[in-house]
Amino acid sequence: MSSFSTLDYLVFVFYFILIAGYGYWIYRRKNDKKVSGSHDFFLAEGSLTWWAIGASLIASNISAEQFIGMSGNGFVVGIAVAAYEWVAAVALIIVAVWFIPVYLKNKIFTMPQFLQTRYNETVSLIMAIFWLFLYVFVNLTSILYLGALAISNLAEGANFHLIMVALSVFALIITLGGMKVIGFTDVIQVLVLIIGGLATTYIALTMVSEQFGLGKDALAGFTAMMKDAPDHFRMILNKPGPGASQAEINKYLMLPGIAMYFAGQWIVNLNYWGCNQYITQRALGADLKTARTGILFAGILKLGMPVIVMLPGIAAYVLHKNGQLQAEMAPGGHFNADNAYSALLGFLPSGLKGLSLAALTAAIVASLAGKANSISTIFTLDIYKKYINKDAGEKKLIGVGRFAILLAIVLSVLLTWNDLLGIGGEGGFTFIQKYTGFISPGVFAMFLLGMFWKRTSGAAAIAGLLTGFILSVVFNNYAPQWFGNETWLYTAFPNGKGGYEIPFLICMGLAFAFTMLVMIGISLAGPKVNPKALILNKEMFRVAPSTMALIVLTLMLLTVLYVRFW
Secondary structure, eight states, X not given: OTTOOHHHHHHHHHXXXXXXXXXXXXXXXXXXXXXXXXHHHHHOTTTOOHHHHHHHXXXXXXXXXXXXXXXXXXXXXXGGGGHHHHHHHHHHHHIIIIIHHHHHHTTOOSHHHHHHHHTOHHHHHHHHHHXXXXXXXXXXXXXXXXXXXXXXXXXXXXXXXXXXXXXHHHHHHHHTTOHHHHHHHHHHHHHHHHHHHHHHHHHHHHHHHHHTTOXXXXXXXXXXXXXXXXXXXXXXXXXXXXXOOHHHHHHHHHSOGGGGGGTHHHHHHHHHHHSOHHHHTTTTTSOHHHHHHHHHHHXXXXXXXXXXXXXXXXXXHHHHHTTOSHHHHSGGGOOOGGGHHHHHHTTOOTTHHHHHHHHHHHXXXXXXXXXXXXXXXXXXXXXXXXXXXXTOOHHHHHHHHHHHHHHHHHHHHHHHHXXXXXXXXXXXXXXXXXXXXXXXXXHHHHHHHHHHOTTOOHHHHHHHHHXXXXXXXXXXXXXXXXXXXXXXXXXXXXXXXXXXXXXXXXXXXXHHHHHHHHHHHHHHTSOSSOTTOOOOOGXXXXXXXXXXXXXHHHHHHHHHHHHHHO
16 A cells, blocks of 8 residues: 555544444444334434435445446546436435335335335245345445455555455444444545545546646636537437447447436436335435435435546546546556546545545445345345244344344355456446346336336236346347347447447336336236225325425526536
8 A cells, every 4th residue: 555645544544433433422322312123223213314314325325336437437428427316316306205205104114015015925025035135146245346446446555355354344333333323424424425526526627727738727627628528528429320430339328318318217216216225214214304305415415426426537538538547547558447536546645545545435335334234124124024033022133133234244245255246357337237227127117106006916016027127138138139220119239249239228218118018907907996005195295395495406406417518
C-alpha cells in the first residue's frame, strides 16, 4: 500500500472508528431501552427516521459495481448510462405512492410473506428459496468480489484475500446489531460516500481543465468535456444504421435509445425498488408518511448519483483521448474501461486518497450489511419460523437471524476466495444482470397483477414466473436464430462475436409483456375476484401536501436534466 501516506491511513482509520463507534452506541442505546423483538432486529420497527430510511436505501444501492461498473460505462457510452439512476427516481415515486401503502396496510414484513398473503404457500416458498440463493450466490458474492478487487487495485500491493476478509468482518459487525444499527450507520456511510465521491469528481474535472490549459477550474473542466466529447453527453442513443461501427452497435446493445424507456428500464427499476426484500425492508417497519418521505428523499439523492459514479468515467475518457491515463487504463497491456475510476484515484492528493478509500469501503460495507440482513430476515421469518420451529420465541428468532448472517457471509467468502462462480471472467456487473435479469419480468408481473388486479390467481403467478424466465432465455439467446434478425417485435444487431443479439432491455420488455398476457389469460379462467385478493381503497394512495411537494420537485429536476441532455 505504498501509494498511501500516513494522512490517508489516519483518515481511513478515523472513518472505521466513527462507523464502528456510532453503530455500537446505537446498539447499546437500543438494548438499554429493552427493545429486542425480532421485528425490531429485522426491520427496526418504528425507529428509523425518514432521513435514515432514505440514506440507507442509497447506501444499500450504491456499491463497487456502481463506482467501478458505471464509471466504466460512462467511459464507453457517456451520460446515457445515467438513465439507470434517473429513472430510479421516478420508480421510487411510484413505489412510495402505490406499492408501500399496500405492504404497510397488509402488515407485510418480507416479500415471500406478501406472496403467501396474496397467492399461496407454494409461490411463497419457491420465491423464498430462490431469493436466498440469489442473494447469497449472486449478490453477496459479487459485491464482495468487486469490492475487494476495487480496493486492492486502489491500494497498491494490498492482498485481495485479506481485504475480502476485512470487508466481511466489518459488515458482520454492523449487521449483527440489526436493522436499526444498519439504518443509522448508513447515514454516515452515505455522507462519506458522497463527500469522497465528490472529491474524486472534483479532482477529475480539474485534471480535465488543466489538460486544456484552463487552470484548476472544475466548472471549466466540465465545459471542456462537453465540447471535446459531445457524443458522451446525449441521453438518447440513435438506432445504428447499416454502416454503423461495432463500437456504436455495442453502445446501443447496452442502452437501446428511446426504446428502452418503453421496455426493460422500468421493469429493472420497479422490480428492484418495489419488489426486493433488500430494498423495501428499510421502509416496512415505518409508518406510511415516514416511509414515503424516506423513499422520496432517496429519489432526490438518486438524481445526483451520476455526478459521483458516472461523471468520473467521462472525465477519464476525455483525458485518455487526449493522451493521459494510458498506462492506468491498460495495466499489463490490457485496456479495460472498468479501470476508469481507479485510474483517477491514483491522482488524488494525500488525505483525499484515504477519504476516497473510505467512500468506496462505505459503499461496499453498507451493501454487504443490507444484503446479509435481508438473507437473515427471509430465512428466519419465511423458512425457520414457518417450517422448522413454529413455536420459536423472539430471542430464538434473533439468535437464528444472527447465525444466518454469519453463515451467509462465511459462505460468500468461501465462494469468492478462488472465484468459484467465475465472477471475474464475466465481470461483476454482467454477472449480476445475467442472473437477476432473467427472473425480473416474471417476478414483477406477479407482484404488479397481485397488487392491483383482484382476479389474478396463484396458478397464474407460478405460470408467470416460469413464462418470464423461459421467454427471457429465448429472447436473449435464441430468438435471432429461430425467428430472424428483423421482425415486427425486435431488431437484432451483430454482437462482434459472430452472432446477433437483441438489446437486453428490449428482451426484458418483451418477456414482461408476454408474461402479463399469459397471467391475464389464466386468471380469466378463474373467479372474477380471487378469494385472496387484497382489499384496496383510494384513501391508501392519497398523499400529504409535503409528499406531493417532494414528488413535484423530483419531476421538475428530472425534466430539466432530460431537456438539457436529450
